[in-house]
Amino acid sequence: MKEMKMGFLKRLSDSFTPKGAISKTAYVTLSAVAFLLIFLLWGIASYIIKVDQMFLPTPVKTVTTAFTMFTKGKFLLDIQMSVQRVLIGFLISSAVGIPLGILIGTYAPCSAFLEPMFSFVRYLPASAFIQLFILWIGIGEEAKVAIIIVGSFAQIILMVANNVRNVSGELIEVSYTLGVSKLEVLWKIILPKCLPDVIDTLRVVLGWAWTYIIVAEMVGASKGIGFMISQAGRQFWVDKIFVGIITIGFIGLFLDMLGLYLKRLLFPWNES
DSSP: OOOHHHHHHHHHHHTTTOOOOEEEHHHHHHHHHHHHHHHHHHHHHIIIIIOOOTSSOOOOHHHHHHHHHHHHHHHHHHHHHHHHHHHHHHHHHHHHHHHHHHHHHOHHHHHHHHHHHHHHHTOOOOGGGHHHHHHTSSSSSHHHHHHHHHHHHHHHHHHHHHHHTOOHHHHHHHHHHHOOOOHHHIIIIHHHHHHHHHHHHHHHHHHHHHHHHHHHHSOOOOOSHHHHHHHHHHTTHHHHHHHHHHHHHHHHHHHHHHHHHHHHHHOGGGOO
């Protein structure tokens, strides 16, 4: 028993080493504990402290409402519309932004020509364009997708450029001494090294894209999670608001885990 305790304490100590690792079982366990802790605090606030349900619905009420919304309402259609809008806008931003980011991070003339402009665009709030896009494009799907593009495009470009710049200069210099040409350096050295980091960048920006679409749907939409949350707020249906927010969280968690899985699948060498 004493040896087991000492072994556990050693593993615990090793896990807190900077950039240390833990087993998958421990990772899943700790993640589950974090969610359970939040649920426990929610239950304490609802059932022991007895916060007014006008401000904080109970977990049971929220689960009951979620079941009704998923089985009898149009919430599944709202989810479908929001996911569709986010993915279309995000994929367009990524398809154009990743190549531009690679060019900016790789070639100094491209950086001088493009980076200041996109640094300016990055600070323009996407929500400020909602009314303009309604005037220019209308209240159709194009306006919602445009909001995603405005909010994501410049962020992807600049973050991908930084991913490229993080490739070691020494690695590039060594490749030159081995006879690799300037063009081959981009394809054989820079891209294989930076693309795993680009996947992480896309995971981060995809989370931001969800905030943009929810705001857009609150202003000019008749379907979507943001529209549902807006309608529920007007009727003081706080439980429905909670269901919408939690649903977005789970969708985001799924997409994030999917991105992590694709990173490991496409770039297995990066794990080492």
